[in-house]
Amino acid sequence: MTKSFDDITLRNLSDIISDMLTHRQITEAFSSAGISESPQGTNKTDRVFYALKERQEQDRCGNNVLAFVLRLLNPKRYNSEEAFENNRARINEKLAYEGIEIDKSGLPKLVDKAKTISEAKGRSLKIKEKVHGIGVHADILPYCEAEWLKDNYFHAILEITKSVAEKLRQKSGYNSDGADLVDDCFALGKEKKPMLAFNTLQTPSEESEHKGFGNFCKGFFSMYRNPKAHNPKIFEDTQLTQMTEVLVVATIIHNKLDNTYRTGYK
Known part of the structure; x- marks a missing residue:
């Protein structure tokens, strides 16, 4: 039996659910779950809040409230993994205070209760560590975690790009x-003796791969760091989806740099 949720948790869940569903979808969801609507409230948040609150008072437990949330987080309802994970992270952030977490299959499990905002957000952050099937490289998270927890995606992108630059410096000593840093690390020069390499550079194909990765790194900085450095934040609408894209590209670069070595030429 799930203990009753307090009004703060019910209100927080209602805010998220009202953002997930239209008025019509709320009506259909209540009907499907066997939850009666309350005469109180006309906006979406109040409709959800009072219906769940009255059902919980009737049950004297939170079983049907949690069951309703689980219905909405059934993976079968989603065509996009990103949309599912976004809703799951938001709901889990609020359920963390109740000692409940919904896993990627849409099932609940008991966890230690969160006591602080950072702890609750940190729990939801772990859910986002895999995007588009690619595990986010461990060297990236320390750079952007603080901004990510605050949903400050604009500055999180800047910090992600810094993780790549710093790794290049650590690898090369420059x-x-x-x-300029990419050229210092990977420029072949007339003698074809770069500071860093990840293959033997013995064939045209390997040289092409080497040059391509250098250009890829330059493009990464040009696309994601330089615009953020020069454009005022107020003029941008940087969303989680954009940060996710940067995480994927940065992870590809970090994975390649893990297998990069000093050639000893410089």
């Missing part, structure tokens, strides 16, 4: 930045 202190330059951006395109």
